Each structure stands twice: as structure tokens, then as C-alpha cells.
Amino acid sequence: MKRIMSYTRFVLLISLIHYFTISLFSEEWTVPTDQSDKTAPFLFTAESVQKGADLFMKNCQSCHGNPGKANYANMDPSPGDPASEKFQKLTDGDMFYKITNGRGTMPQFKMIxxxxxxxxxxxxxxxxxTGYIQPEPEVATMTSSGDRATMTLLYDSLAKMVTISVYTVKNDVKSPVKGAEVLFFIKRYFGNLPVGEGARTNEEGIISYPFPEGIVGDSIGQVALIAQLNESSGYGNAKKTIMVPLGVPTEWVSLTADRAMWNINFKAPVWLILSYSLTVLGVFITLIYIALQIRKIFLIGTDYDDEQSEKS
Ligand code: HEC
Structure with a gap:
């Protein structure tokens, strides 16, 4: 009997500990370290702050109030004031992660x-x-290993520069390939648009690519730049695409926005629908008329035959 008592106590103790650790840790909203270290892909500017302010008014203010005014909604857990130390202690990556994934009443904005x-x-x-210093924006890199050489594309958002390096790796030794020709294309709806002349790698196997001006990009100026080793220069076929924000921001009109051959019915003008329908109707009326006339000829023919047989 004594044994059983101690056993139940043990279980009770364990569940108590369990309960406390759960309630303690559930307060904590931890972000995976690799996400926590993430930095923005661009430099924060007055423009990005303004865009953020507009987005905040539309999507966040209802719960978080006006930053600095501590007029956030009264709920549990508390949304908190974004100007508060609690918020500002987060890394950029933490904030981005929490906005992206949400938790409980804090909505997930990944899809929105x-x-x-x-x-x-x-x-x-x-x-x-006020004391915030932005960590260095992330540098995007892309690597493609062709059959003979490897090409790395690097976009440095601070210098606004695309750098390409071509090298071979043999026995863990990286050696630059000089004089390799790289061709450039921009990805478009229907195929790739070649841009400019190809460029050749220098002594260090590097090309600093002067991205041409006036290339049309998406709504935020992103352009898919494709770099491809020219196979005929003998270094293989490595090819890679990188997104660079160097284009001219352009609002694309959807393919069905205007009237087009492949467009939806309700956009067709009334005169077009009417004249089309009348033409089809006209053709059918003519066909029916011809059929009736043929029937008439047939009937006259049979009447004539009948008369002939009556006479004989
Ligand atoms: C429906 C109410 C609601 C809306 C809308 C909302 N949030 Fe939140 N937010 C919360 C709540 C509640 C929490 C606390 C969640 C928790 O701790 O589990 C929170 C937490 C956060 C955190 C983490 C704070 C911390 O200290 O860890 C950030 C960052 C955040 N919100 C940013 C935003 C942004 C940016 C928007 C708009 C795009 C937004 N929230 C919209 C309710 C909301």
C-alpha cells in the first residue's frame, strides 16, 4: 500500500513539473536560429518605411494600434506595441518570421x-x-555546375551589381577560368530575350556585369537574369537564373485585361455578338430555304410522274 502511494505521488509530481514547464515555455515564441539570423534583401529607405506604414495601417493597426501610442487591442496574449522594447529586441529575422508564420490570434501573412x-x-x-542599425542586406548567390566549369552568380544589393565568377574545382582546389564567354538573357513570357553582347571572364575568372538600363521588370522592378556559359568557348554549359531588382518597375496588364482573340465572352462588344449571330442565322435560313426549294422540285417531279402514269 505504501508503495502505491509513493507511486501516485511520483506521477503527480511529474505532471506538475510537466504542467509548469509547458505554461512557462508556451509564453516564449521561439524562432529557429537560421530564420532568426535572416536579413532583409534590401536596404531600408524612407520609401520602404512609407510602404510599410501603409501596409501596417491596413493589416496590423486593428490589433497593434499606432506604434508608440500603446493603444493596441486588449487581448490575451497581448499583441503589444511595435515601438516597444519587447518588439525592438527581436532580430529582423525574428520579426519577419513572426509576421510570416503568425501564432494563435496573430495571423499568418505568408499568403496575404x-x-x-x-x-x-x-x-x-x-x-x-532610433538606435537601430540595419544588418548588411543578404547577398543572393546562385551556383550552377556545368559539365566542365562552375559558375556563381552573385547579386550585391548594396553595390547594385551582378558579379559572375567561373571556376573549376579539382582535388578541392578552386581555379578561376579566364576568358570564358558568358551570355546574358532576360526571362520573358515567351522565351528568353538576349541582352547585350556576351562578356568574358578576366584573369580572376570574374565578370562584373553592367546590367543594362531600361529593362522592363515586374511591379517592384524584379527581373530574372539568366547567365549562360557559351558552350562554344569550351567551358561547358553551366546556366543559372538570378532575380535582380534592377529593372524598371512596370504594372503588367493581364493577358485578358483588354479585348483579345482568346478573351472571355462577356468582353465582346454587342455589335460583334449580334453580327456574328445574324450571319450564322442567315446561313442556316439560306440552307433551310434551299432544302425547301429542292423538296418543291421533288414534289413537282412526283406529281408529273403521277400524271404520266394516270394518262397511260
Ligand atoms: C488579429 C490581431 C492581430 C493582427 C491583425 C496582427 N497581429 Fe501581430 N500579434 C497579435 C498577437 C495577439 C500577438 C502575440 C502573439 C503571441 O505572443 O502568441 C502578435 C505578435 C506579433 C509580433 C511578435 C511580437 C513579439 O514580441 O514577439 C509581431 C512582430 C507582430 N505581431 C507583427 C504584426 C504585423 C506586422 C502585423 C500586420 C501585418 C500584425 N502583427 C497583425 C495580433 C495581431
């Missing part, structure tokens, strides 16, 4: 706002932190 929008929000929230 683009990545750029979410970074604009971080930039806006940071504007309430």
Missing part, C-alpha cells in the same frame, strides 16, 4: 503579403527604434 511587403513592415517597425 509578399516577401517584399513583409520586409517593408519590418522596415516601418524599425523606424521607431
Amino acid at each position: 503579403l509578399s516577401e517584399e511587403d513583409r520586409w517593408d513592415l519590418v522596415s516601418y517597425i524599425r523606424s521607431f527604434h
Whole structure:
């Protein structure tokens, strides 16, 4: 009997500990370290802060109130004031992660706002932190190993520069390939648009690509730049695409926005529908008329035959 008592106590103790650890840790909203270290892909500017402010008014203010005014909604857990120390202690990556994934009443904005929008929000929230220094924006790199050489594309958002390096790796030794020709294309709806002349790698196997001006980009100026090793220069076929924000921001009109051959019915003008329908109707009336006339000839023919047979 004594044994059983101690056993139940043990179980009770364990569940108590369990309960406390759960309630303690559930307060904590931890972000995976690799996400926590993430930095924005662009420099925060007055423009990104302004865009973030607009997005904040539309999507966040109802719960978080006006930053610095502590007029956030009264709920549990508390949304908190974005200007508060609690918020500003987060890394940029933490903020981005929390806005992206949400938790409980904090909505998930992954599907609602683009990545750029979410970074604009971080930039806006940071504007309430006077001592804030933005960590260096992430540098995007892309690597493609062709059959003979490897090509790395690097976009440095600070220098606004695309750098390509071509090298071979043999026994863990990286050696630059000089004089390799790289061709450039921009990805478009129907195929790839070649841009400019190809360029050749220098002694260090590097090309600093002067991205041409006036290339049409998407609504935020993103352009898919494709670099491809020219196979005929003998270094293989490595090819890679990188998104660079160097284009001219352009609002694309959807393919069905205007009238077009492949467009939806209700956009056709009335005169077109009417004249088309009348033409089809006219053709059918003519066909029916011809059929009736043929029937008439047939009937006359049979009457004539009948008369002939009556006479004989
Ligand atoms: C429906 C109400 C609601 C809306 C809308 C909302 N939030 Fe939140 N937010 C919350 C709540 C509640 C929490 C606390 C969640 C928790 O701790 O579990 C929170 C937490 C956060 C955190 C983490 C704060 C911390 O200290 O860890 C950030 C960052 C954040 N919200 C940003 C935003 C942004 C940016 C928007 C708009 C795009 C937004 N929220 C919209 C309710 C909301």
C-alpha cells in the first residue's frame, strides 16, 4: 500500500513539473536560429518605411494600434506595441518570421503579403527604434555546375551589381577560368530575350556585369537574369537564373485585361455578338430555304410522274 502511494505521488509530481514547464515555455515564441539570423534583401529607405506604414495601417493597426501610442487591442496574449522594447529586441529575422508564420490570434501573412511587403513592415517597425542599425542586406548567390566549369552568380544589393565568377574545382582546389564567354538573357513570357553582347571572364575568372538600363521588370522592378556559359568557348554549359531588382518597375496588364482573340465572352462588344449571330442565322435560313426549294422540285417531279402514269 505504501508503495502505491509513493507511486501516485511520483506521477503527480511529474505532471506538475510537466504542467509548469509547458505554461512557462508556451509564453516564449521561439524562432529557429537560421530564420532568426535572416536579413532583409534590401536596404531600408524612407520609401520602404512609407510602404510599410501603409501596409501596417491596413493589416496590423486593428490589433497593434499606432506604434508608440500603446493603444493596441486588449487581448490575451497581448499583441503589444511595435515601438516597444519587447518588439525592438527581436532580430529582423525574428520579426519577419513572426509576421510570416503568425501564432494563435496573430495571423499568418505568408499568403496575404509578399516577401517584399513583409520586409517593408519590418522596415516601418524599425523606424521607431532610433538606435537601430540595419544588418548588411543578404547577398543572393546562385551556383550552377556545368559539365566542365562552375559558375556563381552573385547579386550585391548594396553595390547594385551582378558579379559572375567561373571556376573549376579539382582535388578541392578552386581555379578561376579566364576568358570564358558568358551570355546574358532576360526571362520573358515567351522565351528568353538576349541582352547585350556576351562578356568574358578576366584573369580572376570574374565578370562584373553592367546590367543594362531600361529593362522592363515586374511591379517592384524584379527581373530574372539568366547567365549562360557559351558552350562554344569550351567551358561547358553551366546556366543559372538570378532575380535582380534592377529593372524598371512596370504594372503588367493581364493577358485578358483588354479585348483579345482568346478573351472571355462577356468582353465582346454587342455589335460583334449580334453580327456574328445574324450571319450564322442567315446561313442556316439560306440552307433551310434551299432544302425547301429542292423538296418543291421533288414534289413537282412526283406529281408529273403521277400524271404520266394516270394518262397511260
Ligand atoms: C488579429 C490581431 C492581430 C493582427 C491583425 C496582427 N497581429 Fe501581430 N500579434 C497579435 C498577437 C495577439 C500577438 C502575440 C502573439 C503571441 O505572443 O502568441 C502578435 C505578435 C506579433 C509580433 C511578435 C511580437 C513579439 O514580441 O514577439 C509581431 C512582430 C507582430 N505581431 C507583427 C504584426 C504585423 C506586422 C502585423 C500586420 C501585418 C500584425 N502583427 C497583425 C495580433 C495581431
